[in-house]
Amino acid sequence: xxxxxxxxxxxxxxxxxxxxxxxxxxxxxxxxxxxxxxxxxxxxxxxxxxxxxxxxxxxxxxxxxxxxxxxxxxxxxxxxxxxxxxxxxxxxxxxxxxxxxxxxxxx
Amino acid sequence: xxxxxxxxxxxxxxxxxxxxxxxxxxxxxxxxxxxxxxxxxxxxxxxxxxxxxxxxxxxxxxxxxxxxxxxxxxxxxxxxxxxxxxxxxxxxxxxxxxxxxxxxxxxxxxxxxxxxxxxxxxxxxxxxxxxxxxxxxxxxxxxxxxxxxxxxxxxxxxxxxxxxxxxxxxxxxxxxxxxxxxxxxxxxxxxxxxxxxxxxxxxxxxxxxxxxxxxxxxxxxxxxxxxxxxxxxxxxxxxxxxxxxxxxxxxxxxxxxxxxxxxxxxxxxxxxxxxxxxxxxxxxxxxxxxxxxxxxxxxxxxxxxxxxxxxxxxxxxxxxxxxxxxxxxxxxxxxxxxxxxxxxxxxxxxxxxxxxxxxxxxxxxxxxxxxxxxxxxxxxxxxxxxxxxxxxxxxxxxxxxxxxxxxxxxxxxxxxxxxxxxxxxxxxxxxxxxxxxxxxxxxxxxxxxxxxxxxxxxxxxxxxxxxxxxxxxxxxxxxxxxx
Ligand SMILES: [Zn+2]
Numbered sequence: 001x002x003x004x005x006x007x008x009x010x011x012x013x014x015x016x017x018x019x020x021x022x023x024x025x026x027x028x029x030x031x032x033x034x035x036x037x038x039x040x041x042x043x044x045x046x047x048x049x050x051x052x053x054x055x056x057x058x059x060x061x062x063x064x065x066x067x068x069x070x071x072x073x074x075x076x077x078x079x080x081x082x083x084x085x086x087x088x089x090x091x092x093x094x095x096x097x098x099x100x101x102x103x104x105x106x107x
Numbered sequence: 108x109x110x111x112x113x114x115x116x117x118x119x120x121x122x123x124x125x126x127x128x129x130x131x132x133x134x135x136x137x138x139x140x141x142x143x144x145x146x147x148x149x150x151x152x153x154x155x156x157x158x159x160x161x162x163x164x165x166x167x168x169x170x171x172x173x174x175x176x177x178x179x180x181x182x183x184x185x186x187x188x189x190x191x192x193x194x195x196x197x198x199x200x201x202x203x204x205x206x207x208x209x210x211x212x213x214x215x216x217x218x219x220x221x222x223x224x225x226x227x228x229x230x231x232x233x234x235x236x237x238x239x240x241x242x243x244x245x246x247x248x249x250x251x252x253x254x255x256x257x258x259x260x261x262x263x264x265x266x267x268x269x270x271x272x273x274x275x276x277x278x279x280x281x282x283x284x285x286x287x288x289x290x291x292x293x294x295x296x297x298x299x300x301x302x303x304x305x306x307x308x309x310x311x312x313x314x315x316x317x318x319x320x321x322x323x324x325x326x327x328x329x330x331x332x333x334x335x336x337x338x339x340x341x342x343x344x345x346x347x348x349x350x351x352x353x354x355x356x357x358x359x360x361x362x363x364x365x366x367x368x369x370x371x372x373x374x375x376x377x378x379x380x381x382x383x384x385x386x387x388x389x390x391x392x393x394x395x396x397x398x399x400x401x402x403x404x405x406x407x408x409x410x411x412x413x414x415x416x417x418x419x420x421x422x423x424x425x426x427x428x429x430x431x432x433x434x435x436x437x438x439x440x441x442x443x444x445x446x447x448x449x450x451x452x453x454x455x456x457x458x459x460x461x462x463x464x465x466x467x468x469x470x471x472x473x474x475x476x477x478x479x480x481x482x483x484x485x486x487x488x489x490x491x492x493x494x495x496x497x498x499x500x501x502x503x504x505x506x507x508x509x510x511x512x513x514x515x516x517x518x519x520x521x522x523x524x525x526x527x528x529x530x531x532x533x534x535x536x537x538x539x540x541x542x543x544x545x546x547x548x549x550x551x552x553x554x555x556x557x558x559x560x561x562x563x564x565x566x567x568x569x570x571x572x573x574x575x576x577x578x579x580x581x582x583x584x585x586x587x588x589x590x
Contacts, residue, residue: 026380030193065184065385073390077126077163080133080147085485088146088255098142099240099252106241106251 015044112311113344115319116277117269118334120284120292121262123235123302124167130234130261131158131201138300142254150259152197157388164261164590166234167293167562169394169402170425171263172209174291174409174493175227179363179399183208193253194237203263204383207231208394214267214287215411216279223282224267231519235260269319271307274338281331282342290410290435293534296435297332305329308545309338311345314353320345321355323363325369333408337362337579341369413438422452429457436473440480447484475508482507485516495527529576531583534567537575541566552588560584 012107024031031039044082083087094101118465132149149156172179176185186204212227239251239259265284270273271277285303296303302441305328310320323341328334340362345355359378360369408416417428422432432438437458444454461483476483486507490500506519520526528534541563542549551559562582 012482022380026191026382046114066387066390071389072549073159073184074132074162074165075159077128077161077362078133079128079135082134082145082147082153085143088143088151096252099254100143100193101250101251104208104241104249105193105239 015040047072108297111314112346113314113316114271114273114338114343115269115280115310115312115322116271116274116338117308118267118271118277118280119306119319120265120267120281121235121304121306122171122265122288124164124166124261124263125292125294126161126163126261129259130161130164130232131259134256134259136260137256138302140256140522142252142256144231145256146258151255153418158201160389161261164232164393166402167261167392168208168230169399170291170406171265171288171293171367172230173399173403173406174211174287174293175209175230175265177181177209177214177215177227179209179229180206180393182206182391183232183394184391185389186383187386188381188383192238193234194252194255194258196237196255196258196553198402200236201386201389202233202383203231208505213504214280214283216276216283218276218279223270223276225276226270230263233264234258235262244521269310277307277338278331278335281334286410288417291407294413301329304310305334307334307338309341309345310528311342311349312381321357323355323357323369324359326359328373329362329366333362333364334340336364336367337369340367344369352437354436369411407435417451421445423455424449427455430459430463431455434473437475440473440476443477443480444484444487447480449467449484449557453487453491454484457483457504461501465508471582478512482512482516489516489520493529493576495525495528496573496576497529499525508523516537523576527576528571528574529579534571534575534580534583537567538580538587549588557572560588 017036017040020031020036020043089100090097092100123136129136129145129150130136132147133146134147134150137145149158152463155291169179183203184206185201187199187205188202189199191198207229209230210228210258213224214227214231216222237253241251246357267280271280286298288294288303296481298304307328308322308326309325311319312318314572323345325337325341328337341360348355357375359372361372362368363370373560414425414428414432416429417423421433430437431441440462441458443455444457445451457589462473465575466473466475471473483504485504486495486500489495490497495503503516503519503525507514507516545563545566547561548562552563563576564581567575567584568577
C-alpha cells in the first residue's frame, strides 16, 4: 500500500484561493468571497505545520489507520429494535408525514 | 456504414446481501417496510455512535468472491467515500478503497459462438444509501422525500474488467452473474426491487486497437432490457460523433427508458471528488485461510459445473440438464429423487414432465415438492415396473400433490382399483367384446392395414379406464384377429 492513495493528505500542496473554494464546495461550506484569501493563508499555515510530520523517516513503517491495533471486531446478524419514526424524524429540519423533506435533487 | 467499430463495455453491479440486519447496525434489512421505521442512531449518522461490522455480511461478501473465483484478501479494511447527498445521512459512505475483500475473479458467459471469460476486477463490501422519492403531486415539484430504511443495507459492488464487446455480452454477463449469486444464495438479485443495480462504462475503438477510446458511464440501469438498449444506443452515439469528426466527451449519463436515449447527468469537470480516507471507526478484518476454506467448502456447486456433471456422470441429455440446473430448487428435487433410488433418466423425466407441468399450471415453486419425494419416487418405480400405467401415474401424481406424505400410495391404488391389468385372462373377455363391437376396424385390419389395431387398443384402454397394459392388450388383439 502506498501513501499516495489519499492525495489530500499526503501531497505537499499550496493552499490557493481556488483550492479553498473547491474544498468549501465539497464540504458545503459558504465562505464569503472577501474572506477567501485570508482563509487560504490560514489553512496554508496549518497544512505547513502538519507537513512537519513529513520530516520523519517512515521507511518500512506500515501505515496505521486504527490506533487500537485490534482486528476482527464483529457483531452477529441479530436484529435490534429501531427507533420509532417520531423519534427518527424528531431532529429533521423539515418533514412531511412519513418522510424527511428536502429541496428537490435529481441525479 | 463505414469502417466497423468495436464496443468495449465494463459493468459495475451493486447487489444487496441477504442478511437479517444492516451492515453496521441492528436495524432489519427488509424491503417494503413503512418509510423511516428501520432506522437507528447508527444508520442515521447521529453524533457519537460507532459502526460494528455484521459478521454474516462479511461472510457473504467472501462467499460472493469465492463463487466468482476471486483472490480473497488476507487483510481488508474500510474507507470513507465522502459526498453530500440527501440520501446519505453521514455525509460519507463506508466503502472499501484500496483493500477490497476480493480481487481478480472471473465469470464465464455462454455466447452463441463460444463461451468467454469476463474478468472481475474486484468485489468489495459497502453500505447502501437511502431512497429518494420525487413526488409529482401539486405543490411538491420543488421537493424530494427521503426514506432511510435502505441506508446502511449491506451491498457488494462487483466491478468487471472492460472485457465485454457487445450489448449482448453485457446482457449475458448480467444473467450469469444473477444466476450464480442466486445459486450461492447471497442475494435475491431482483432488479425491480433494486436488490441488483447496474452501471455501465462504454467506449468504442477500431478492431485491433490496443488503446481504449474515451468512455462514458451510464448510471442506474434498472432492467436487463435497459442495459442492452442503453449500451447499443450509447455505442452508436459514440460512432456518430467520431464519424462526424467530433470527440466523445467523458460524461456520466442516465438512461431515459421512455425516450429511449441517454441524458447527461454531469461532465468530467463536475465529477465527484470523493476524498477517500481510511475509516477510523472500524478495525481491519483478517480473513484467515481456514475461514475462507470453510466458505469455499460450503459453496453450492455452480450451475455450469452441475450441468456438466449431470450430462457426463449421470448421462442426462444436455437439454434436461440445462432445465434442471436452471432452477436450483429443481436440481435439488432431482437429486433428492435420485436419493430415493430412481435412475437419473427416470428422475429427470418425472421432474421435467409432471413437476414442471404442475409448477406452471398451479404457479407453485419447486420447493412445494420437497417433502413429497418419497411418494413420487415410489410412484415412479411402480410405473417403471408396469404395475400401473403412465396415465394412471399422472393421476396419482396429482393426488400426491393434494395429500400429506403420510397418505399411502399403495392403499390409494388398492382402494381406487388403479393397478395395471396385465393378466391376459382378465383382458381376454374385453378384447373379444371390442372386436365384436368394431367390425369396420376389424375389416380394415384384415384388408392389410396393421395400424388399425391401435384403434382397438384404444378401445380396450377406454373399457379398462386406462388400467390395461397396452402391450399385453395389443398382443391379445393381434392373436384374436389372426385366427
Ligand atoms: Zn440502524
